[in-house]
Amino acid sequence: MLQKSRKITFILAIISAIIGVMLTVQLRSSLDPVHKESRSIAELRASLQKELEKHKNLLADISKYNQLYYQYETALSEDESLSVMKEELARNRKMGGMVAVEGPGIILNIVDQVYDEHVMDEHVPVPVIGGYTIDDEDLRWLVNILFANGAQAVSINGHRLIATTAIRNVGDVIQIDTRTVQPPYELKALGEPEVLLSALKLEGVEEYFQLSNKHVIAEKQDNLMIPANTEERRIRFMKTVKEKGDS
């Protein structure tokens, strides 16, 4: 009888141990539930937008503090003001696209869609390769996506884009400023490769160009060289205002 009751208590102990484990697991999972990635593309887009905004604000902060830093620099060393001015000039030339720059970035190649002859059967109409062309609008859209997502410098077929660059259709060809570019187009963009690639994916660039039988090949590059803008620029319509008395 004693042995039997001992057996019973042993079984009870095992059962209560199981209950204890279940209790703690339940407690744990109700206190801090496992987070699973179940956000929709809209939510992801919204949070990406928020992060981009934050990024932009931070960039603005950086440029503000850089400016302050330059001001202090000039104030501190009056004799070195020439070198500071030179530095500033170099920086502006870089920002303005007058010198070649290099860094991490991506290369986009827009090429004709290649169709496998063997896959085709006669029921499927053969698409007219090269029958659809890319307009200036498409290139502008692409460039805007790149710039909006932090690209520092962009070139199309070796033409560096600057603030006043125009991309437009002239007849059947696309002109960038005054030079014509011919397909296949190759875009180079300096910036965070991951951010640029995911932005392209999010905007549906691949699908968009597929509609006109073009294939976009994106490629990450650790060290990308973007040439300077070689367009000749003249200041014709603006003059600095001369203030009387001052300086």
Place this chain on the structure above:
Amino acid sequence: MWLPLIGLIVGLVVGFLLDWRVPQEYSSYLSIALLAGLDTIFGGIRSFLERTFNVRIFLSGFFFNTLFAAGLAFIGGFLGIDLYLAAIVAFGVRLFNNLAVIRRIVLSRWINQEE
């Protein structure tokens, strides 16, 4: 008699050390299984006090109740019927019934002792 309590504490400690976490969509099944287990435990205590305790009934009740409760809730999820609500109500009612009976038995024994 203290062995079950020690077992409970050991179970709690093991549960904390294991650090298992159930995904949220399955946590309702675990909670139902837990409720069924608790119900069986209280049923066992009650039958023990009524001197009708049987290990086999207790053991089979524990495992079958927990598994069936969770399984029925799972199937209900597939069929679109909230069967887990039925399980919660059934086990909840039984749990409180058992508790009431246990309380009455303990109270009557205490009163008997005083007299």
